[in-house]
Amino acid sequence: MDDSNTQLTPLSELGEFGLIDKITADIKTINKTTLFGIGDDAAVIKPKNNMLTLVSKDLLLEGVHFDIMYTPLKHLGYKAAVVNFSDIAAMNGKPKQLLIGIGVGAKFSVEAIEEIYVGIRKACEVYGVDLIGGDTTSSASGLVISGTIIGEVEKDKVVYRKGAKVHDLICVSGDLGGAYMGLLILEREKKAFQANPDIQPDLTQHDYLLQRQLKPEARTDIVDLLAKEKIVPTSMIDISDGLASDVMHLCKASSNGCVISEEKIPIDQTTFDLAKEFNIVPTVAALNGGEDYELLFTVDQNDYEKVNNLESISIIGYMTDVSEGERLITNDDTSIELKAQGWDALKKKD
Amino acid sequence: MDDSNTQLTPLSELGEFGLIDKITADIKTINKTTLFGIGDDAAVIKPKNNMLTLVSKDLLLEGVHFDIMYTPLKHLGYKAAVVNFSDIAAMNGKPKQLLIGIGVGAKFSVEAIEEIYVGIRKACEVYGVDLIGGDTTSSASGLVISGTIIGEVEKDKVVYRKGAKVHDLICVSGDLGGAYMGLLILEREKKAFQANPDIQPDLTQHDYLLQRQLKPEARTDIVDLLAKEKIVPTSMIDISDGLASDVMHLCKASSNGCVISEEKIPIDQTTFDLAKEFNIVPTVAALNGGEDYELLFTVDQNDYEKVNNLESISIIGYMTDVSEGERLITNDDTSIELKAQGWDALKKKD
Numbered sequence: 001m002d003d004s005n006t007q008l009t010p011l012s013e014l015g016e017f018g019l020i021d022k023i024t025a026d027i028k029t030i031n032k033t034t035l036f037g038i039g040d041d042a043a044v045i046k047p048k049n050n051m052l053t054l055v056s057k058d059l060l061l062e063g064v065h066f067d068i069m070y071t072p073l074k075h076l077g078y079k080a081a082v083v084n085f086s087d088i089a090a091m092n093g094k095p096k097q098l099l100i101g102i103g104v105g106a107k108f109s110v111e112a113i114e115e116i117y118v119g120i121r122k123a124c125e126v127y128g129v130d131l132i133g134g135d136t137t138s139s140a141s142g143l144v145i146s147g148t149i150i151g152e153v154e155k156d157k158v159v160y161r162k163g164a165k166v167h168d169l170i171c172v173s174g175d176l177g178g179a180y181m182g183l184l185i186l187e188r189e190k191k192a193f194q195a196n197p198d199i200q201p202d203l204t205q206h207d208y209l210l211q212r213q214l215k216p217e218a219r220t221d222i223v224d225l226l227a228k229e230k231i232v233p234t235s236m237i238d239i240s241d242g243l244a245s246d247v248m249h250l251c252k253a254s255s256n257g258c259v260i261s262e263e264k265i266p267i268d269q270t271t272f273d274l275a276k277e278f279n280i281v282p283t284v285a286a287l288n289g290g291e292d293y294e295l296l297f298t299v300d301q302n303d304y305e306k307v308n309n310l311e312s313i314s315i316i317g318y319m320t321d322v323s324e325g326e327r328l329i330t331n332d333d334t335s336i337e338l339k340a341q342g343w344d345a346l347k348k349k350d
Numbered sequence: 351m352d353d354s355n356t357q358l359t360p361l362s363e364l365g366e367f368g369l370i371d372k373i374t375a376d377i378k379t380i381n382k383t384t385l386f387g388i389g390d391d392a393a394v395i396k397p398k399n400n401m402l403t404l405v406s407k408d409l410l411l412e413g414v415h416f417d418i419m420y421t422p423l424k425h426l427g428y429k430a431a432v433v434n435f436s437d438i439a440a441m442n443g444k445p446k447q448l449l450i451g452i453g454v455g456a457k458f459s460v461e462a463i464e465e466i467y468v469g470i471r472k473a474c475e476v477y478g479v480d481l482i483g484g485d486t487t488s489s490a491s492g493l494v495i496s497g498t499i500i501g502e503v504e505k506d507k508v509v510y511r512k513g514a515k516v517h518d519l520i521c522v523s524g525d526l527g528g529a530y531m532g533l534l535i536l537e538r539e540k541k542a543f544q545a546n547p548d549i550q551p552d553l554t555q556h557d558y559l560l561q562r563q564l565k566p567e568a569r570t571d572i573v574d575l576l577a578k579e580k581i582v583p584t585s586m587i588d589i590s591d592g593l594a595s596d597v598m599h600l601c602k603a604s605s606n607g608c609v610i611s612e613e614k615i616p617i618d619q620t621t622f623d624l625a626k627e628f629n630i631v632p633t634v635a636a637l638n639g640g641e642d643y644e645l646l647f648t649v650d651q652n653d654y655e656k657v658n659n660l661e662s663i664s665i666i667g668y669m670t671d672v673s674e675g676e677r678l679i680t681n682d683d684t685s686i687e688l689k690a691q692g693w694d695a696l697k698k699k700d
Contacts, residue, residue: 040511148498
């Protein structure tokens with residue numbers, strides 16, 4: 001499912017510096033804070049006086065975070081950038097500068113790396129981010145993509161995981177569980193292909209779910225929306241591990257308990273339908289699936305009206321005293337303990 | 351050559367969040383600019399008003415950048431941090447905040463990762479750097495260490511690779527070629543051990559060279575020294591690829607040619623002696639060995655007296671017009687073309 005093998009350029013032909021020159025030849029920066037990007041020992045940023053600087057990094061490893069067999073390289077590059085942007089959105093900030101380090105095996109061609117960069121640069125273009133650092137090295141094993149994102153946020157607008165208070169409303173953007181269902185489709189088609197390579201997968205009817213998995217977006221639009229509505233969340237996180245695990249991160253950091261209503265969890269119809277096909281309870285995909293990159297946040301009860309009027313936001317529960325623990329009110333009105341069975345990169349087997 | 355296998359804790363026992371908790375439990379930050387370190391979606395920095403922010407990242411991959419067989423994990427952690435610090439020194443800045451991402455195979459124990467962090471934290475302590483981000487994930491293959499360093503420099507003190515002028519003096523700190531000789535010793539002892547595991551390597555007489563390879567230092571002390579002497583270099587780079595390759599980076603970025611005097615290249619006696627034992631011309635180790643992490647910089651001729659009086663700095667040549675190319679004056683007074691055969695991470699075979 002990779003590029004065809006016609007006229008590919010082996011990496012050794014260009015070497016490290018040649019490759020960097022080729023990839024970075026026409027990169028332009030757009031943010032005034034970016035003084036110097038690629039081409040020196042470090043990039044140089046001139047932070048704005050009233051802004052805080054946010055920094056985060058994410059490591060994507062082949063065989064752990066992605067399967068090269070069904071991941072188009074362009075989408076992989078896009079996703080590698082976007083998951084970093086999402087971390088900045090989770091602080092109520094905007095991503096501004098991205099650095100990418102790539103380790104590639106000998107089998108990789110120059111064209112394959114360029115394809116990854118097409119995706120990275122597309123993401124930067126869409127989100128108004130400058131690519132200010134690139135480092136490509138050989139890898140003795142799988143593909144490694146390491147991203148670092150620099151963002152900015154006004155001093156009084158930064159939102160941490162800590163900060164939620166008892167009675168604060170728990171809100172989530174968009175819908176959940178879709179990325180996980182997309183993964184299940186891809187894994188199913190991979191197995192079918194391995195069993196019989198003559199069968200071509202038909203993925204057309206699953207566009208939305210595949211996009212959720214392969215080409216997610218960071219909800220910087222929600223950051224803008226909250227600013228427009230003059231809402232500063234009391235705590236926030238992006239949903240990378242799954243709703244259950246991530247709401248528990250907010251509870252732990254804020255020393256709260258919580259109550260989540262199963263019926264309030266936003267699930268797209270396509271996620272719902274496919275979950276039934278896979279014999280999975282849709283809520284389980286939302287609670288434990290992960291990789292949705294939606295924003296999970298809490299707001300003061302006084303912001304109820306404002307938040308309730310926003311179409312892209314769902315209020316799914318509220319914070320409680322830490323002594324009350326983390327609870328899920330199921331659709332049949334039973335209160336059960338919320339359990340995180342989200343994705344743990346160290347416990348995963350494959 | 352790794353830890354013994356008594357009572358090691360498998361990673362799966364702790365999981366990702368447990369491990370992060372364990373490693374980061376007692377981390378304190380010391381820089382006032384560090385508002386929030388480990389424990390959220392992003393770290394938060396409050397840059398000083400008159401300072402520029404420097405950002406760089408380095409990816410270290412097992413089997414490419416290091417051999418786990420002879421690299422003590424503690425030293426590996428130290429080096430992973432220091433090579434990042436060195437990039438900031440190369441901009442005439444000081445490193446302030448470090449983020450580390452680690453990918454580890456299933457064979458790794460909790461104790462092994464803690465050992466890497468002992469080295470990382472030691473480096474942070476020595477250089478006054480805050481560890482503000484940590485991310486540990488499983489790796490389907492080798493050990494991956496990805497570092498991102500944030501540094502600061504006064505607005506009018508930042509030094510780029512570009513900026514050197516014709517007649518500027520080319521200077522280098524410390525001595526060169528030692529890290530490469532250290533690598534040759536380690537490779538030789540590894541081969542001897544593989545041929546006959548009963549023979550224990552005797553490395554005691556090679557302390558200096560092994561340290562140059564396994565536990566290098568970043569020359570932030572030279573940044574301080576230059577500031578004290580009121581010298582602002584016109585261009586600067588750290589020597590990671592080898593003197594030849596790195597001086598050519600300065601020439602290319604500054605649109606200059608250069609003349610380097612072989613006899614002026616600083617080489618330690620231990621490097622010199624061992625090079626002879628290995629039948630290598632010592633200068634070749636200095637020119638092409640790499641990983642010395644010394645600073646290579648140019649200064650205006652007016653700074654000659656100041657620089658010449660500094661014991662830890664050698665003046666090894668001068669910049670010329672780009673039309674004159676890059677030249678090496680050998681010890682027998684012949685002018686030859688300078689060639690970079692430095693380490694290229696994409697061309698290296700092993």
